[in-house]
Amino acid sequence: MGLPLTTPVKAFQPGSTPVRDRRRYLTFNMLGQVKSSDERTNSVVQVDLYVPEIFVSDLYNYSKASLGERGVVLACESTPGGSASTVYFKPFDTWATKSEWAIQLPEGENVIGVATRRNFAVVASDKRYSYGGVQTFITSLEGDLVTLSGKLDLLMVVYAGAFVDGEQTLHYVLLNVGETKKCLAKGILPRSARSDLTWIGISETGMPASFDSRGVCRGLFINCDAAWIPIIDTNVRTSGDIQDVYWPAGITDRQLICISCKGG
Numbered sequence: 001m002g003l004p005l006t007t008p009v010k011a012f013q014p015g016s017t018p019v020r021d022r023r024r025y026l027t028f029n030m031l032g033q034v035k036s037s038d039e040r041t042n043s044v045v046q047v048d049l050y051v052p053e054i055f056v057s058d059l060y061n062y063s064k065a066s067l068g069e070r071g072v073v074l075a076c077e078s079t080p081g082g083s084a085s086t087v088y089f090k091p092f093d094t095w096a097t098k099s100e101w102a103i104q105l106p107e108g109e110n111v112i113g114v115a116t117r118r119n120f121a122v123v124a125s126d127k128r129y130s131y132g133g134v135q136t137f138i139t140s141l142e143g144d145l146v147t148l149s150g151k152l153d154l155l156m157v158v159y160a161g162a163f164v165d166g167e168q169t170l171h172y173v174l175l176n177v178g179e180t181k182k183c184l185a186k187g188i189l190p191r192s193a194r195s196d197l198t199w200i201g202i203s204e205t206g207m208p209a210s211f212d213s214r215g216v217c218r219g220l221f222i223n224c225d226a227a228w229i230p231i232i233d234t235n236v237r238t239s240g241d242i243q244d245v246y247w248p249a250g251i252t253d254r255q256l257i258c259i260s261c262k263g264g
Helices: none
Strands: 023-029 030-036 043-049 054-060 065-066 071-076 086-091 101-104 109-118 120-125 129-131 144-153 154-164 166-176 182-188 197-202 207-212 214-221 227-233 243-253 256-261
Touching: 023 065, 023 243, 030 065, 030 243, 043 065, 054 086, 065 109, 071 109, 071 120, 120 144, 120 154, 144 197, 154 182, 154 197, 154 207, 197 243, 207 243, 214 243
Parallel strands: 109 144
Antiparallel strands: 023 030, 030 043, 043 054, 065 071, 071 086, 086 101, 109 120, 120 129, 144 154, 154 166, 166 182, 197 207, 207 214, 214 227, 243 256
């Protein structure tokens, strides 16, 4: 009998990719994409919107990004004996110079996830997560952060739980981070057997969704006792011996917006 799998789930940003040829996507959604490239002597972050693109000087080698309606949040981990873990917000409105901000986390604390939408920015660290350029609320998770995503006044956070039969369970919490600041739903996040969570998002009307490596997309229906219901199985759309892989960029109440990667 083989030993049970005990590798913890790694944290990730929705829409991000691994590094390939010194380039990677930090995030990709229905607003645009954030790309990072290592030019050997310096790094460059390029924000491509479905309006004119902007460039951000990358002095900290940013490794995480979240793209919102009003701007982009970039973050990096600390370096040994060097710079502190840093979070930077760049607004899209060029006239809004005072809304640009940057913070450095205390020594020993690292950013592991970021999210932003119209009215808030969230910074998740290995010690806490909070939102806002000026911190107005701080709370703790019951496990290690896996990923997070925001839309409207909603924030969905996924964190790691215990190992069961060799697989680590994932838990979610859906928060209203507007004026009410209340928990709307929480529980175990279902996914296909022997699969990895690869993406989460929230639709324009506030429906949280998840996508796993088996190609199944599930939606959280609050009015149905907070049930996670499979809404799309991409496997039924493939044929032949080679399976296409779908890379989600966003979701509406009718469609999963994704890129089809031929043959994986």
